[in-house]
Amino acid sequence: MHWIEVRDDINLALAKPEKLIFAVLKPSRLVLKVPENMKNHFCIFSHDSTTLSLSLARGASVDLEWICFGGEFANDLQITLGENSNVKIRGAGKFNTNDKISYNYSAQHLDSNSQSDFVFFGSLDDNAQKNSTLKIDFVNGAKNCIGNEREDMILLGENVKNRCIPQIVCAESDVVGNHGLSCGHIDDDTRNYLESRGISEKQAKTTIANARILQVVKDMRSQKALQYLERFLNV
Amino acid sequence: MTTGLNEAIVRGISERKHEPSWMLDFRLHCLDVYNGLPLPSWGPDLSGLNIDNIQSYVEASSAMVDDWEQVPGEIRETFEALGIPEAERSGLAGVGAQFNSELVYHNVKAAVADKGVVYLGLEEALQGEYAEMVREHFMKLVPPEDHKFAALHGAVWSGGSFVYVPKNTTVEFPLQSYFRFNAPGAGQFEHTLIIVDEGADLHFIEGCSAPKYNVANLHAGCVEIYVRKNAHVNYATVENWSKNMYNLNTKRAIVAEGGKMEWVTGSFGSHVSMLYPMAILEGDGATMEYSGVSFASADQMLDTGVKVVHSAPDTKSFINAKSLVKDGGENTFRSLVKVSTKAQNAKSFTDCQSLMLDDRSKTDTIPNFEINCASADIAHEANVGKISEAALNYLQSRGISEHEARGMVVRGFASSVSKELPVEYAVEMNNLLKLEMENM
Numbered sequence: 045m046h047w048i049e050v051r052d053d054i055n056l057a058l059a060k061p062e063k064l065i066f067a068v069l070k071p072s073r074l075v076l077k078v079p080e081n082m083k084n085h086f087c088i089f090s091h092d093s094t095t096l097s098l099s100l101a102r103g104a105s106v107d108l109e110w111i112c113f114g115g116e117f118a119n120d121l122q123i124t125l126g127e128n129s130n131v132k133i134r135g136a137g138k139f140n141t142n143d144k145i146s147y148n149y150s151a152q153h154l155d156s157n158s159q160s161d162f163v164f165f166g167s168l169d170d171n172a173q174k175n176s177t178l179k180i181d182f183v184n185g186a187k188n189c190i191g192n193e194r195e196d197m198i199l200l201g202e203n204v205k206n207r208c209i210p211q212i213v214c215a216e217s218d219v220v221g222n223h224g225l226s227c228g229h230i231d232d233d234t235r236n237y238l239e240s241r242g243i244s245e246k247q248a249k250t251t252i253a254n255a256r257i258l259q260v261v262k263d264m265r266s267q268k269a270l271q272y273l274e275r276f277l278n279v
Numbered sequence: 280m281t282t283g284l285n286e287a288i289v290r291g292i293s294e295r296k297h298e299p300s301w302m303l304d305f306r307l308h309c310l311d312v313y314n315g316l317p318l319p320s321w322g323p324d325l326s327g328l329n330i331d332n333i334q335s336y337v338e339a340s341s342a343m344v345d346d347w348e349q350v351p352g353e354i355r356e357t358f359e360a361l362g363i364p365e366a367e368r369s370g371l372a373g374v375g376a377q378f379n380s381e382l383v384y385h386n387v388k389a390a391v392a393d394k395g396v397v398y399l400g401l402e403e404a405l406q407g408e409y410a411e412m413v414r415e416h417f418m419k420l421v422p423p424e425d426h427k428f429a430a431l432h433g434a435v436w437s438g439g440s441f442v443y444v445p446k447n448t449t450v451e452f453p454l455q456s457y458f459r460f461n462a463p464g465a466g467q468f469e470h471t472l473i474i475v476d477e478g479a480d481l482h483f484i485e486g487c488s489a490p491k492y493n494v495a496n497l498h499a500g501c502v503e504i505y506v507r508k509n510a511h512v513n514y515a516t517v518e519n520w521s522k523n524m525y526n527l528n529t530k531r532a533i534v535a536e537g538g539k540m541e542w543v544t545g546s547f548g549s550h551v552s553m554l555y556p557m558a559i560l561e562g563d564g565a566t567m568e569y570s571g572v573s574f575a576s577a578d579q580m581l582d583t584g585v586k587v588v589h590s591a592p593d594t595k596s597f598i599n600a601k602s603l604v605k606d607g608g609e610n611t612f613r614s615l616v617k618v619s620t621k622a623q624n625a626k627s628f629t630d631c632q633s634l635m636l637d638d639r640s641k642t643d644t645i646p647n648f649e650i651n652c653a654s655a656d657i658a659h660e661a662n663v664g665k666i667s668e669a670a671l672n673y674l675q676s677r678g679i680s681e682h683e684a685r686g687m688v689v690r691g692f693a694s695s696v697s698k699e700l701p702v703e704y705a706v707e708m709n710n711l712l713k714l715e716m717e718n719m
Contacts, residue, residue: 168653182663184638199653203620206650213643214663217635221663225648228656 045087045266050074058084065269068094071117078104078129087261087269093117100129102155109260112137112145113276114172119147125189127155135164136257138277139172141201146175149193153186153219162193165260167253170201177209178223184215194224198256200249282464283331286310289434292336296402296437301414309423309433316427323551323580323609328525333466333497335435339381343400347384354378361488363457366703371484372452373398377469379462380437391450397443398454401470404441413441416472420503420531420559428499428527432468436501439469444510447478453515453701454481458500460489460524466497473503475510482513484704488548491521495550498524504532506540508562513541517704519711520548522578527553536562536591543699544571546583547711555613557586560594560622572601572696572708574715575608575640584613584646589622589655598629601693604640605715611642616657617649624654631661634692636685686716 045063048054051070057077063085066074071093078084081103088094090112096119100106104126110133112119123131131151139145151160160180168174180191197206210223230252238248254277261273281288289310293303318325341351347364348355358364358376367374373387375398387398397409404413423430440456460467475481489496498520506512512532520526526549532540542556558567567587575581587596602610610633618625633642644661666688674684690697690712697705 187638197650199650199655202653204651204653206648208648209645210659210661211643211645212633212661212663213641214633214635215638215641217638217640217665219635219664221661223644223659223661225646225659226657227648227650229654 045264045269047268058082065089065266067272068092073097077101078106080104087264087266089113089272090119091115093119095120097122098131099124100126100131102127102129104129106131108133109264110135111257111260111273112147114138114140114143114145116144119145121147121149123151123160125151125153125155125158125160128157130159131161133162134260135162136260137164137166137174138253138257139166139168139174141170141172143172145173148177150179150181151191151193152181152183153189153191154183155185156187156189158186159190160192164195165256166195167198167200167256168204168206169249169253171203172201173205175207177211179211179213180221180223182214182216182219182221186216187218189216189219191219191221192223197227198252199227199229200253282334284310284313284335284431284435288335292435292437298405299410302405305418306434309430312423313427313430313434316430318427319553322553322582323611325525325551327550328495328497330431332464332494334462334464335466335468336437337379337462337465339378339383341383343382343385345384345386350384354383357459357461358384358457361457361459366455370452370701370703371455372396372450373454375400375440375456377438377456377458377467379460379465380467382438385440387454394448395445396448396450397441399441401439401441401472409441409443412443412474413472416474416503416505417470418501418503420533421501421529425529429501429529432470432499432501432529435466436468436470439471439500442473442481442483444475444479444481446476449480450482453484455484455486458485458487460496460498463492464494464496467500469500471500471502473512474505475507475512477508477510479507480511483515484701485514485516488519489521489524492523494523496521496524497527499527501528502530504540506532506534506538508535509537510535511539513543515543515700515704517545517700517708517711518548522548522550524549525551530554530556531559532557533559533561534565534567537564538562539566539568541699542567542569542571542585543696544583545696545708545711546571546573546581547715549581550579552581552583554583555586558596559588559590560596561590563591564593565591566594567596569598569600570696570699571599572603572693573610573612574603574712575610576604576715577606577608580609582611582613586615587617587627589618589625589627591621592623592625594622594625596627598631599695600629600631601696602633602642603636603689603692604633604642605636607639609641612644612646614646615649616646618652618655618657620651622652622655625652626656627658629659632692633661633663634689635663635665686713689716
């Protein structure tokens with residue numbers, strides 16, 4: 045996988061199938077255009093505000109892992125899907141004390157037979173805030189499309205603020221759209237089990253928050269990406 | 280016939296009703312608030328509604344009575360055709376029937392009144408034994424500053440009911456209010472105030488209808504419900520306004536410790552609806568359940584949903600919403616689940632399903648979650664799709680026509696809502712669904 049440190053806007057029309065890792069270190073806009081029938085794999089580590097505009101032409105396919113680190117910034121992921129294209133996005137974020145993160149995700153199905161899948165796993169520690177809007181948009185004519193979006197947040201601290209608006213906008217009957225949201229805390233069984241193994245509550249929270257991120261990237265098969273991640277997760 | 284809205288009209292309404300002076304002051308305050316508030320910047324298009332063309336008050340031709348025989352012939356015939364007197368005889372504890380701006384009939388059965396249950400026209404309740412109770416509660420849950428149509432309601436409200444159920448009293452049969460529009464270009468602004476005291480139980484049903492006219496009608500009613508400690512209220516509405524109606528109703532309940540509020544809603548009519556029943560769960564262990572179905576067809580924009588605020592520990596909310604669209608209709612499900620910092624161990628579950636019956640229509644799902652408590656458990660799921668081909672094939676293979684099969688699937692889709700209604704109203708809802716499917 046090719047590693048790209050991003051400190052400014054990038055506009056990329058891909059010429060061949062690539063596996064790219066973007067580490068966004070400064071507020072930047074990534075414009076990625078995937079041409080017909082091409083399959084690509086991307087990973088984005090957001091240390092700062094990330095605006096992604098990803099467009100898939102007919103038959104294109106993208107797998108994307110997106111890791112959002114803590115801080116105070118907004119992200120915007122806009123996906124447009126052409127005929128027979130599909131995108132699968134797995135995202136995760138570990139938001140620590142006093143972090144304020146927002147993200148918008150939108151998948152617009154412009155033509156028939158496309159599929160979008162988005163899932164985000166996150167954790168919020170003391171005083172952290174997260175605002176998110178998710179949107180699946182089936183325009184008229186987007187026949188036989190499937191759109192799935194899901195967010196799963198675990199609340200680890202006090203004074204957290206978790207806001208989410210998961211939307212489905214549909215002007216076509218021949219579609220399947222699903223969204224789900226769940227938000228909870230460490231259950232007592234898990235807490236008791238970890239404590240019985242000598243793991244403190246603080247360590248347990250760290251382990252659980254890290255696990256959410258690692259489950260997203262474990263299939264990347266990029267040693268460099270995993271090492272990079274482990275530095276930030278204090279694993 | 281005076282249309283529009285100004286101070287003279289508001290004063291005229293108050294004078295006709297011989298209200299206490301505080302109510303006139305309140306109406307005038309609401310008028311000021313109305314003039315200062317903008318229209319909502321979100322939701323369906325309200326440009327076809329011009330208040331200057333709406334008649335805020337339609338004078339009644341007779342006084343309110345408690346005997347159907349004394350209701351003027353034409354009005355009585357209207358309600359008889361709707362089945363209201365028959366329903367009262369067979370299975371209701373009491374009925375309030377409103378014709379345009381005024382109640383024409385209001386009655387509670389003696390056996391229910393003997394238990395101390397109060398069911399009066401609200402204007403009557405303003406004057407007598409319950410005057411202070413009404414004043415203490417009137418438009419405190421829905422203040423005029425809430426939104427423009429709450430303020431409009433406060434300025435020109437007329438008719439509606441007051442219900443008080445004493446402690447530990449169960450009203451075994453439902454009370455019903457029925458609202459009938461008969462005047463083109465009119466507005467209806469009834470106010471329903473319900474107080475169910477500790478440990479009491481009430482089932483209340485609201486029905487409404489109107490003939491279709493070529494001009495807009497406006498319904499901006501208000502329902503305020505106080506569910507005291509360990510009390511239970513089930514408030515069911517089957518709305519079938521004509522398709523020239525702007526239905527901008529506000530319904531809100533506040534639920535004390537251990538109390539339970541159930542909203543059951545069927546929205547089939549109106550040209551435009553903005554309707555979001557709400558519950559504030561302010562006592563430990565308070566609960567809200569919402570079951571609603573909304574069916575938008577040609578020339579309809581139904582923007583409906585529910586709101587719940589968890590303000591205390593161990594509160595629970597369950598939301599089950601179904602929507603259907605056809606023939607170019609537009610349906611929006613809009614909800615809010617808000618969990619405050621004090622709502623430890625709050626639990627909320629939302630299930631929202633939308634069925635598209637053709638590709639000329641539109642359905643949007645816009646749920647909103649604000650979770651400010653770490654120990655809350657919140658889950659939501661929604662899906663949108665069309666009638667399953669596999670289900671249709673199966674039914675047709677059993678000799679059922681495609682048309683009937685579609686009807687069966689649609690009724691099955693809405694069944695989790697209709698089963699929450701008394702059987703007569705579930706039958707009415709199923710009939711409305713059948714009517715919508717027959718027009719396909």
